[in-house]
Amino acid sequence: MSDTKSIRFIVVPYRKNKDGVLQPGELRQASTEFGAVRIAQSMASGFAGIAAYEVLVDEEDGTMDAPRVLFQEGAIPAMAE
Template sequence: MTPARLIVVVAFKRTANGLLVPAYDPMQFDTEDDAIRMARTLARRCAGVLAWSRETNPDNGTYGPPTILFQSGDVPDME
């Protein structure tokens, strides 16, 4: 099987005591353009947004390094 592409958007908000937490569950997209469009929309109302992608091989469960597609505001470091 050929590698697949995982494309995800994660948005963050700040709690009353200033901690950065996910605003929503991570959202998966079929295209990078769709993910970037959603990330830009969320950036208007969230403390931070990150859209990223990575190659994945479902046959052996391996993942390539993440590539940031869009980043705005405060987001945690990618591990």
Template sequence: MSKSEKFIILPFKKVRGNLAPGEMRAASNAASAEKIARAMADRFVGVAAYSVQVDMESGDMSEPRVLWQSGEISDIAA
């Protein structure tokens, strides 16, 4: 089993009064993910940088771990 750590940034916006995820972005490392998330924070109601472990053979992912967050975010593991 070959696992790889991936870093993603997910902004959140309000749609009809509900919190909805925006377009996900990838980052090459944790520091870059946090830097991108911080830069996006002023444009969204919430933004978070996550780390996930991905099994490269099966595509299975671990529960996302929040590296940095700002504002309102929702649980993406649900």
């Protein structure tokens, strides 16, 4: 059986809803770590918070594991342990 996991770089913007709770926006994918950081930096001023992550994605079911923060600015929810 082949390994179906691969590393991906994603950017997640966060907005506060009417109750002040952080909600994730649409994920943006980048091809490199540098690209993810650059995208996050350019989007940061338009959101309550933003983060760029390196994640391990299971290609069969789409689940994401082992997030590593590459960049964050503003209000970001805590990651579950």
